Amino acid sequence: MVAMDGKKVTVTYTDEFGIWQHLADEFRQHFPLRNLHWKSAKGPLRNIQVLGVELKRFNPDTTEQSHMNPETLLEKPYLNLYFVNCDDNEKYRQIVKNKIREWLNIVDSKRKQEWLIVYVTKQETMRNAARYFMKGTVFDKIKADFNSSRRERCVQLRLAENDSEDYEAWQELITKIKEGILCSFDQHVITYEEEIKKFDSQRSIVGWNYCRSFILKERLALTFEIMNLFEEALVQYDELEASFFQVLKDRALAWFGSFGATDPNDDSDNILDIKKKQYRDLIMQNTTSEFDFRCYLFARQCQLLGRLHRPVDICRRAQFFISTFCRAIKEHQANIGEHFLESWIFSSCMSVVNECEELAPLTSMDDSSTIAFNAAKGELLDLARKQLDKIGIYYDHLPSLLPFTASLGDVIPPATDEEGKAKKNFSITNKELQEAINSQNDFDVLYLSLTNRALGAYEGSARLRSVLRLQGDVAALHFDGRYSMALWRTRMDSC
Template sequence: MANYLAQFQTIKSACAHLIIAVEDVSDLWPAVRNNFEERLPFRRACLNNKTRNPVFLENLPAEFVLTTDARLRSRFPQEQYLFWFREPYATLVLVTCEDLDEFKNIVKPRLKVFAQNDEREWFIIFLSKAHPNNDQATKMAKKVYAKFEADFSSKKRERCCKFDIYGPEPNFWEELEFRIMDSIKNTLDRRIQFYEDEIRKLSEQRFMPIWNFCNFFILKESLAFMFEIAHLHEDALREYDELELCYLETVNMGGKHREFGGLDRGDDRAALLNPGNKSLTQIVQGDSFREFEFRQYLFACQSKLLFKLNHPFEVASRGYSFIISFSKALESNESILPFCMREVWVITACLALVDATSIQYNDEDVAPETEKEFYRVQGDLYSLCRIKLLRLAYLIGYGTEIERSPVNSASLGMLPWPKPAVYPSVPDDATSEVVVKEKACNYSTSKNS
């Protein structure tokens, strides 16, 4: 399965939305395409998450794709199931029919063959060409549509709806969206179950010699990516969190040598927020991934989802913890890494997190306590950045020029500066006192100079 990594990454980059296939039986799509596409994205979507609880979405992008499109051509079964997230989530069958004989002899047999595929969620859209002023044509269209309903719908499942080219009924678009969302929800539920079953099988083999992390990764990230394109971002984030825990367990398992990575040009610059910094095939080694690149990749995927959920504070908080943890991994591998690699990486990681979270942060949407915590974490990132900058200066020969102070001494000794368990509260009238002190300090400085 590891051989599919390159193909997997290519498919992911080309799959931005849920696909709704269009089976254009009567060559009608060019005439109605604009009418359908202007209804996207769906604004009243309801899907089930991983625990089968309904999630209401205000904006769900999707794309109509003809079944003759190259992206939907038949594939090998293993490949099709492995990358099931890119397969259509619903199929619209566009068809028209002038009379009952045509329906009986031509249209019905063709649709019966199509309907035998139980894996597809499909429904028929009968396009009526009858002009409102032509009573005979209108009556015939109603009779033909009644045959469609009788042969393809049932009490359990409505599979037909009628679209009048000269003006659809007022509730047609609401009915169509309901049918499409019902199909997407059923397909999503079935595919979630498939991925969960496959992942469970591999998880049971985790401590066996046949265990292959690449196989597990492709299935796990396929599920996460399917959640992401369905805008179920919390479920996608949970998959990446579980994937990270599993990876760290495999890293800590003894008995197998793994390359750490970090030796390529530009690796000293952190890639915490760029999941596409390197291709997956560049960082794979045997049946696993190099720790240096892969842990950053996972954090970047998590951060992307957290930003979509509008949680920049959590990105900053997670980022600070990640930098501390990853810095220890860099220290453990310092003998094989370039000189001062750890210091430069931490500095660039801290600054990147501060910049990205500051841009995404909106203080109008958060509680006062969260706002305080956000700026406190940003302060921690700046403080850690300062510590590593001092350490870098010391290592490259500027130690004698660094001011000797308790703070700097602790920094150069790589010791965390002690912080109070509880920060003192700031009085409401403290602003005026601060201004007075600043003026006094400025006056004293100018006088001494």
């Protein structure tokens, strides 16, 4: 699915006093976090309505490296919690204080990670401690030893005997957790923005690398995404796209190994699937092809639009991307193979439409949005159908006459046997197209099915001219002796 679930912010916990087993279930009930507010240095206040959190036991042995994959970096904790349960001042002084200090030294060695000490106690313990107030409680000593002047790093969780007091105690802890996560997130954003700015300022220097620039900026985009700030993440990819077009205009494509589009199933894979190849690794290694890079960039933009529940924008972007990128593919047709382009356009259009049809019911759309979605979807289905015109004429499943030759741009004469054999060396890997090529009946079924889907979309958007055009195409086949029943069904469906 386009609108797939994203990663969660990681929060670790350290429990050296056997507390976690008594807190875990209730602790998890307070997640996901809700209503976080982040103020960036450059923009207005952002509201994060829901934020998923993954709790993990603290691992002191984990190390971080600056060259790590951006997605791997997201697994680093934003906040580390240390649970303490001790009401004996002497034990605290001799044992507990040193344990906290050792943990804190490890946490401080990790970059851009926040920490919080959680002192867990019961109400009964609090009442007993009041008798010895002059000595000060263990929690008082923890605050004196570890609180910083800038912000409080210690919070007390009182396990209450009634629900109202329990709610207040947990709310204080949850508030501190929100503050810690937002503080860590803000540090990440500031650091990444500074690195991007510094690297972009070196653009005119020999050795500057677009792929490196992409990785830096995508790291920022993924950081926004993990915090459910999808609009901000999308801006980063849109800026990367604009930057790429400038590179393309300057013909400075030395960072791309080749044009590509020669891997198995490149003509038929789901264009929105970002896991079908190790895209980020290829980009980091400067071995990605232009074809893979542009497909990945487009898929990431659509993935974010999916998480924003904007199927109309996905369809519109897809139409623009496919129609513009196919020109570049045509320039490399000799190295790719005959009918690669038709198969890629058909497969890409159908992948986008199928994904968006699953997304649309999950999206709140008014009448105008529904009309816009049907129109955008209809254009993609129509574009896919035009590829069937081209393939059908080539394999003699359609007559080489108008209106079918209109999809070719020019009316082409039938290929000779020798030319046909030479052109058929490339093997289309889309299974639907394979079956349609091998069987006249399968081709007819696919052609009619796709035409009906396009008709339904155009009718839902009141595109009457497009409806009449498609009905005319089917009517033309009536005279070929194969589509009399198909024509009747199409007309009945449109009534």
